[in-house]
Amino acid sequence: MNKKYLELTKLIRSKQNDHEILKCLSNYHENDIADMLTVMTxxxxxxIYTLLEPQKIAEIFAYLDEPQIYFSELSVKDAAKVVSLMDSDDAVDVLETLDDKKKYEIVENLDKAAIKDVKMLLSYDDDEIGSCMTTNYICIPKGLSVRQAMSELVRQAGTNDNISTIYVLDESLKFAGAIDLKDLIIARKHDVLDDIIVRSYPSVTDHEKIDDCMEKIMDYSEDSIPVLSQDGHMLGVITSEDIVEIVDNEMGEDYAKLAGLTAEEDLKETTAQSMKKRLPWLIILLFLGMIVSSVVGVFEHVVAVLPIVICFQSLVLDMAGNVGTQSLAVTIRVLMDETLTGKQKLFLLVKEMKIGLLNGGILGIMALALLGIYIHLFKGYTWIGAFGISGCVGISLLVAMVISSLVGTVIPMFFHKIKIDPAVASGPLITTVNDLVAVVTYYGLAFLLLIM
Amino acid sequence: MNKKYLELTKLIRSKQNDHEILKCLSNYHENDIADMLTVMTxxxxxxIYTLLEPQKIAEIFAYLDEPQIYFSELSVKDAAKVVSLMDSDDAVDVLETLDDKKKYEIVENLDKAAIKDVKMLLSYDDDEIGSCMTTNYICIPKGLSVRQAMSELVRQAGTNDNISTIYVLDESLKFAGAIDLKDLIIARKHDVLDDIIVRSYPSVTDHEKIDDCMEKIMDYSEDSIPVLSQDGHMLGVITSEDIVEIVDNEMGEDYAKLAGLTAEEDLKETTAQSMKKRLPWLIILLFLGMIVSSVVGVFEHVVAVLPIVICFQSLVLDMAGNVGTQSLAVTIRVLMDETLTGKQKLFLLVKEMKIGLLNGGILGIMALALLGIYIHLFKGYTWIGAFGISGCVGISLLVAMVISSLVGTVIPMFFHKIKIDPAVASGPLITTVNDLVAVVTYYGLAFLLLIM
Structure with a gap:
């Protein structure tokens, strides 16, 4: 637990003059100061704002979750100064929390350099990797000496803090490779710079979808990745902090979709916002549920003759649903790997069905035995009658679990193939198909074995 | 999509002599070479192994998903040399994939320095942050000049590549602060080093649970975070690559647990391994499902008199289940923030119930109207009889959705309070409670309104 900001808040409130406050703040991390601001009046x-340099305010504000509240406490001029001093991606993140009027006013008052970067970043869609990059990086032309490269680094480091990788551009300003700062630091004055340029350094292009290149970015596990235009010009970099954020967001989205939310939610959202995220899926499910209901209706006469069978409908349906969700979750994660071959997909399908068969067998036998005893003892059926009914449950469990595994694997693969996000579309469809299969198997078996 | 390794494989296979192969490999990233190895004989x-320096092999092997396969192709001596040259956390990751005999043999043959680091890392539990750290970092004693610090950096950079932050230790080797490499680079020779040491730099202690400190590490968004012993000695660092991995793992675990898997799975696991991850939850659910079944049994007589009510049981139960999962997913993510106050938790609970009430109201009315018409037209009931039944469904939906929201929020909070992972324990319990509530409400209402 991180309670440092509470300690800091107490301390600041106890200080009498500006000098003491400033000194105290300098002993705390910007993240703690940002947390402190959220609990202050x-x-x-x-x-505090009047005491701090704009640069420091920019650093602190980059850590705020809801910067719009605090920006509204600054004059437009001051706010623009602070935004100008932020990393371009942080600046854009902040601007996007503001209402359009405020955003426009601030953008108009930005530094010249910042305006250009911010406008470029704002031009990308949220799901394009270009929207996550920062223009804060070091780049040098090809053909410098080690010494020249070093002094160029020192010159640029004043305004750019992502220095761990130095990017090299060729004559036409296209990306030509990267130098690990470590290699530059340990190089001798007269070494040839060309020897330490890594030409196989990975890169992404600005309009790539984040979904599509996230795995690649993670795989290479570099400190930063250059973002290039279609024709190879360098536009910005994705820093390691950006990578953490991207991974967190993408995984959060997968998580949310699995739970039937259209996007991740947090505590700060209004009830209406949260409702909007959940209602669409629920309405779809209501309609699909009605389809299942009409199929169950076909078996009304089975229930009329043998009411005990309804006891175990929820059991069979719940188990089928759970198995389907397990297969779905595994398949969605596996499908993230875009290099998957058809053979591997078939392998996954066969494996899922084998698991369904084996788990279904185990659970089917358990259900057969335990429910048979239960029905005999508590419901007053004969041993044969009891095991007839529990047999239907056991066989239905087995069949439903195998089919659910199949459906839970094939449906997301199908959506993936036709380029619809499988995490969103699969859930409701799988639930419905599984319910239908389970209902038909269970009541069908009961009719065939017990009534006919 | 990243197909570079296929291009490389083709290229390497076309080369005749060692020199050509080496030159070709030098143009590719280690990650691509690692991918290439996986498709070669x-x-x-x-x-390839005989051609490459052990250092290069170590870099390549750090990118392998299943290093054990490739390590078994090296002699113990060579394998130990490669492991010795890896970052300590990568080395430990690799060793943990090997069988105990092979692991022991390699550890015995490691470099002296590597043995010490590896044994320390192996001493941590998997869920402790110490198990993720690397001992590859730069540290300098307090009281150096800028010039001395710079030359100390150059000296250490030869063997340590995480140089973007330089850690400062005091006389008793305790962590005293950190220097951003950028600040050191732009500092003038005669500046005082003390001025650029950040004393508010965040840190974690080695035995902290990853779960507990992940949010903190992400919040501070630094390039690397020092890991200290209880008494403040510096043991290692968590690098940005580690942070990405930690976030990916932790989120992956949450995702898996929500889907009813005990851990994340991938394509390479055997059927038996996957079965083991899924079966426990399924068995628990089977038993909980039996409890629900016995409660449904209480309402057998309702069904015997009015078989049509069974048509909509799955609808009410499915909707309750979905709403419960939505609330569960949101609550689990919100609970990750350890600074949450009781007031905020109450706020979340009230909000979830409001959403349940509103969504339940909307869906309840939709169900009432649509099902009433359906029952009248297709099942031959009078308008009053039809709306009586659909009214039961509508009211049950509303009640079940409010209660499910409540249960989906309170149960994970309760498990969180008693320090049981809410993501694991909540799912089955919530499903069961929701099923019970939905069944009792639905059949209870049907009995009261339609039969009595």
């Missing part, structure tokens, strides 16, 4: 915050 | 691979 607007009046206390305004005092 | 053992004979081809052995040729």
């Amino acid at each position: 607007p009046k206390e915050r305004k005092r | 053992p004979k081809e691979r052995k040729r």
Whole structure:
């Protein structure tokens, strides 16, 4: 647990003069100061703003979850100064939390350099990798000496803090390779710079979908990855902090979709916002559920003759649903690997069905035995009658689990193939198909074995 | 899509002599070479191993998903040399994939320095942050000049490549602060080093659970975070690549647990391994499902009199289940923030119930209207009889959805409070409670309104 900001808040409130406050703040991390701001009163915050340099405010504000609240406490001029001093991706993140009027005012008042970068980043869609990059990086022309490269680095490091990789551009300003800062530091003055340029350094292009290149970015596990235009010009970099954020967001989305939410939610959202994220899926499910209901209706006469069978409908359906979800979750994660061959997909399908068969067998036998005893003892059926009914449950469990594994694997593969996000579309369809299969198997078997 | 390794494989296979192969390999990233190894024959691979320096092999092997296969193709001596040259956390990751005999043999043959680091890392539990750290970092004593610090950096950079942050230790070797390499590079020779040491730099302690400190590590978004012993000695660092891996793993675990898997799975696991991950949850659910079955049994007489009610049981239960899962997923993510106050938890609970009430109201009314018409037209009931039944469904939906929201929020909070992982324990319990509530409400209402 991180309670440092509470300690800091207490300390700041106890200080009398500006000098003491400043000194105290300098002993804390920007993240702690940002957390402190969230618990202070607007009046206390305004005092803090007047004490700090814009550069420091920019660093602190980059850590805020809801920067719009705090930006509204600054004048447009001051806000623009702070945004200008932020990393371009942080600046864009902040601007996107503001209402359009405020955003426009601030953009108009930005530094010249910042305006260009911010406008470029804003031009990308949210799901394009270009929207996550920062223009804060070091680049040098090809053909420098080690010494020249080093002094170029020192010159640029004043304004750019992502220095661990130095990017090399050729004459036409196209990306030509990267130098690990470590290699530059340990190089001798008279070494040839060309020897330490890594030409196999990975890169992404600006309009690539984040979904599509995330695995690649993670695989190469570099500190930063250059973002190039279609024709190879360098536009920005994805830093390791960006990578962490991207992974967190993407995984969060997969997680949310699996739970039937259209996007990840948090505590700060209004009830209406949360409702909107959940309602679409629920409405779809209601309609699909009605289809299942009409199929169950076909078996009304089975229930009329043998009401005990309804006891175990929820059991069979729930198990089928659970198995389907397990297969779905595994398949979605496996499908993230875009290099998957058809053979591997078939392998996955066969494996899922084998698991369904084996698990279904185990659970089917358990259900057969335990429910048979239960029905005999508590429901007053004969041993044969009891095991007839529990046999239907056991066989239905086995069949439903195999089919659910199949459906839970094939449906996301199908959606993936036709380029629809399988995490969104599969859930409701799988639930419905599984319910139908389970209902038909269970009541069908009961009719055939017990009634006919 | 990343198909570079296929291009490389083709290229290497077309080369005649060692020199050509080496030159060609030098143009590709280690990650691509690692991918290439996975598609080559053992004979081809052995040729590659003999051509490359152990340092290069170590870099390539760090990118392999299943290093054990490739390590078995090296002699113990060579394998030990390669492991010795890896980052300590990568080395430990590799060793943990090997069988105990092979692992022991390699550890015995490691470099002296490597043995110490590897044994320390192996001493941590998998869920402790110490198990993820690397001992590859730069540290300098307090009190150096800028110039001395720079030359110390150059000296250590030869063997340590995480140089973007330089850690400062005091006389008793305790962590005293960190220097951003950028600040050191732009500092003038006669600047005071003390001025650029950040004393508020965040840190974690070695035995902290990864779960507990992940949010903190992400919040501070630094390139690397020092890992300290209880008494403040520096043991290692968590690099940005480690952070990406940690976030990916932790989120993957949450995802898997939500799907009813005990851990994330991938394509390479055997059927038996996957079965083991899924069966426990299924067995628990089977038993909980039996409890629900026995409660449904209480309402057998309702069904015997009015068989049509069974048509909509699956609808009500499915919807309750979905709403419960939505609330569960949101609550688990919110609970990850350890700074949450009781007031905020209550706020979440009230909000979830409001959403349940509103969504339940909308869906309840839809069900009432649509099912009433359906029952009248297709089942031959009078309008009053039809709306009586669909009214039961509508009200049950509303009640079940409110209760499911409540249960889906309270149960994970309860498990969180008593320090049981809510992501694991909540799912089955919530399903069961929701099923019970839905069944009792639905059949209870049907009995009261339609039969009595």
